[in-house]
Amino acid sequence: TQLANPVQFTKPSNVGTEFYFSVPPCYEVGGTSAINLYVACPVKTKVTVDVEGRGFSVVRQTVANDIIEIRLNPGVAQAFSKTDSEGIPAEQVWPKAAVHVKADVPITVYVSIRFPYTSDTFLALPVESLGKEYIVASMADMTWMYGGYSLPSITTITAIEDSTIVNFKLGGNAVTVTSGGLKSGQTKTFTMNRGDVVVIGNSKDSKEGDMSGSKITSDKPVAVTSGNQCANVPTTLRWCDYIAEMEMPTQSWGKTLLVPKFSTRKNSAMIKVFAKDSNTMVSKNCSAGKLIQKAGGVEGTGFMYERVNANANTVMVYSADSPISATFFNSGQEDDKVVSDPFQMNIYPVEQFSTSYIINTPGIKGGFKFDFNYLNVIYQLTDNNTMPEDL
Helix, strand or coil, X not given: CCCCCHHHCCCCCCCEEEEEECECCCEXXXXXXXXXXXXXXXXXXXXXXXXXXXXXXXXXXXXXXXXXXXXXXXXXXXCCCEECCXXXXXXXXXXXXXXXEEEEEEEEEEEEEEECCEEEEEECCCHHHCEEEEEXXXXXXXXXXXXXXXXXXXXXXEECCCCEEEEEECCECCCCEECCCCECCCEEEEEECCCCEEEEEECCCCCCCCCCCCEEEEEEEEXXXXXXXXXXXXXXXXXXXXXXXXXXXXXXXXXXXXXXXXXXXCCCCEEEEEECCCCEEEEECCCCCEEECCCCCEECCCEEEEECXXXXXXXXXXXXXXXXXXXXXXXXHHHHCCCCCXXXXXXXXXXXXXXXXXXXXXXXXXXXXXXXCCCCCCCCCCCCCCCCCCC
C-alpha cells in the first residue's frame, strides 16, 4: 500500500520524529520473551532506539513504504522484571529506563509485547502528541482467583524533559492500595528527569485493586502507558491475559466515540468511559444518558464500567456534552466460549479521524506471527442503510 506523505498528517497524531515510553512489565515464566517495535515510514530514514539507563542503543534504516522490526529484550524495554508470584516494587523513579526512539523524518511506532503465554500491543504516541493531564484506564487485579500469583494493575509514567513535576492521584475502587501504600484519593508527587520512569501498581495484598480512574498531572508533557499483568475481562470470568495501551492525554479527547464490534465474538466487549470535566452526561446511541460525576476517581463516580451492549455484539456510539475517552476491553474465553484472550484498546474520537492510515501487522518478514489479523472499519450508512459506493 502506498503510504501517505508525512506532511499530510496533522496533530495530534501518532506520527512523529521522537518517542518516549515505557512498557508495563509483563510476567516472566521462562521461555523466549521479546518486545518488538514495528516502525513504518514512507521514505528510507535512520531510526535510533536507545535506553540510556541500560546502555542500550541500536540504529536501523527504514524501508520506504514498508515496515521494519526492531527487537528488544524485556530487561531493556521494561523498568524492571518480575515473576508471576512476586509483588510489584513500591512506586519509585527508575532513572533513564525509558525507551527512546528518534528518526530524521516522521515515522509510526507500534509496540508488541510477546511472552511465552501472553501478549498485547500498543500504538506509541510521539512527543508532539503528549500532554500534561491523563486519566488511567486499566483492569482490576483478579489473580486471587488463580491462587499464589501477583499480577497487578499497572500504570507507567515517562518524563521527556528534565525537572518534570508529576502528581499522581490514585483512583480505582474502595480496596485499591498501591505497593507503596497509597490509597484511593491520595496523591503522590515525583520529580523526574528526561527518560525517567515511574511504575505504579496495586499491592500484592490489594485483591481487586485497580489503577483505573487515577489522575496524572504534570508541569511538562509526559507519556503514560497502562495495563494489567493478567486481566480478567470481565473481572468475574477467566482466562486472564496481559494487556497494555498508551494513554491519550485529555487534550486529545472528543465528544463522539464509535465503538466497534469484534470479529468472531458472540458477546460485546467491556468498556470504561472517563470524563475530562465533572458532571458529564454520556449517552449510548442517543439514548438516555448516564452521569459521570467527577473527572477521574473511583468506579461509579469517576468513570463508567459496563458492557457495550448487554444483548449483542454490536457497534455502539458513545457521545457526551463534554470531552470523554473510552477504553475497549476484549473479554476472556469463559465469556462466550470463543478462543480470544483479553486485550486493551483506545477508542479514538471522531474528532481525530483521518483520511489516511498506516496498518502495522505483527509478524512481517519472518518474525513472530498470528494466524489471523482483523481490520475493523466503521462508516456511516447511506439514507437507505446501505454501504456508500464511495467508501
